[in-house]
Amino acid sequence: MRKPHCQKQGSADSSEPLSAEADSLKDKGARGRQQEAVTMGIKKILSAMAPTFDWIQVEVTSACNAACIYCPRTVYKELWEDRHLPLDDFRNLAPVFEKTRHVHLQGWGEPFLHPDFFEMIAIAKAAGWWVGTTTNGMLLSRDRITRTIQSGLDIIAFSLAGTGEKNDTIRKGTSLKKVLEAIQALNRVKKEMGRLTPQIHVAYMLFRSGMNELEALPSLLEGLGVSEVVVSTLDFVPTEELRKEALIPATLEEYKEVRCVLDRLVEAGREKGLAVHYHLVSPGKRRDICTENVQRALCISADGAVTPCVYRSLRVSGTYYDLQGDRVNCERMVFGNIHERNVKDIWKQESYKAFRCSFREGKIDPACQRCPKIW
Known part of the structure; x- marks a missing residue:
């Protein structure tokens, strides 16, 4: 007689396979939970290891031995205050450097004017990430070049x-000839010491x-050991005289013409082993992000003072001129000071979080809406 399909299979012959199957499912479930726990643990470890910041820019000094005609320090010299960041204050930043790429x-x-500059490099390097600087090149004696290489500076x-006399006219107090000699000397001493760093860039x-x-x-820099060039246009325009020098295309046609010139530069650089990058303001088209990367x-x-950007x-x-040619006031945006609170606490405070959130939601803070860094 056939057994009805609904009849329970309660014999010893049928219960044993069911029990084994249940045990197998239990084992699979346990292994799954174990694997999930391991995965979560790995994610937590990676999260703890991952840097919080892509970069932190530290103004080690506001003093300078040059007087570039476009620099706020020159334009506002009557209001400017020269100051060095104290070494002890810099040393207190070491924990946050460990979370900074x-x-x-x-x-x-x-930066080379700061008496403790090389000690600052050592402190930042001890965090294990990349450390860089930008210089006018006028203070790089043979001794400083050697110490720079020994310091482990990455960039x-x-x-x-300019590529001729124009450079010295714009960057008063500097000399193109001396800067190129400093670059050449740095590259030569790197080779003598068998070092690959610091990488040499040109701003x-x-x-x-x-x-x-x-x-x-490209020809000017060929053979000097320069690996990268970043071309910037005058986006902070502090005087009427400088407005005509701001390369801000007014039409799409002009934008395409200028971009064509810059693209040719990129290609010429590539042929000589030189990576060239540029940012050109696009007329009437605002970016979704700020190039100053204020969220990270x-x-x-x-x-x-802790600020979102320089x-x-x-x-x-x-005052200065914005992209539309309107004269506006310089407004400092400070979220805290390292003399009073640590960077981590400043970063997490509600006002700073709200500022960063405004960029994620496309509701950019009013103080930033006409900044060239989002165009």
Whole structure:
């Protein structure tokens, strides 16, 4: 007689396989939970190891031995205060450096003027991440070059604003010839010491009147050990005289023309083993993000103030021209000071979180809406 399909299989012959299957399912469930726990543990470890900040820019000094005509320090010299960030204050930043991918030691001043600059490099390097700086190159004696290489500095960028006499006119107090000699000497001593670092970069300021000099740049830097060039245009315009030098395309046609010139520079650089990068303001099209990366980066001024970027760190009450040509006041945006609170607590405070959130939600803070870094 056939057994009905609904009849329970309660014999010993049928219960044993069911029990084994249940045990198997239990084992699989246990292994699954164990694997999930391991995965969560790995994620927690990786999260703890991952840097909180992509970079932190530390203005080790606001003093400078040059007088570049476009620099706020020159334009607002009557209001400017030269100041070194104390070494003890810098040392207190070591814990946050451990959570920072790149520590850049430079603001509105010349970092090699700081008497404790090499000690600062050592402190930042001890955190185990990248450390860089930007210099006008005028203070790099043979001794400083050797110490720079020995310090373990990862990147050093030299500032230029022309490929001929124009550089010395714009960057008063500097000499193109001496800067190139410093780069050449640094590259030579690196080879003598068998070192690969610091990588040598060039930070190139492009004026509208200097477009015709760009073509000579790759050849000028060829053979000097420069690996990368970043071309910037004048986005902070503090005077009426400088407005005509701000390379801010007014039309899409002009934008395409300028971009074509810059793209040719990129290709010419590539042919000589030189990586060239640039940012050009696009007319009428705002970016979704700020190029200063305010959601994962910050700036610490020489007076200890924590600001979202170097542009919002200016300690002056002057004015400048925005992208639309309107004259506006310099407004410093400070979320705290390292003399009073640690960077971690400042970063997590509600006002700072709300500021960063405004960028994620596309409701950019009013103080930043006309900044060239989002265009």
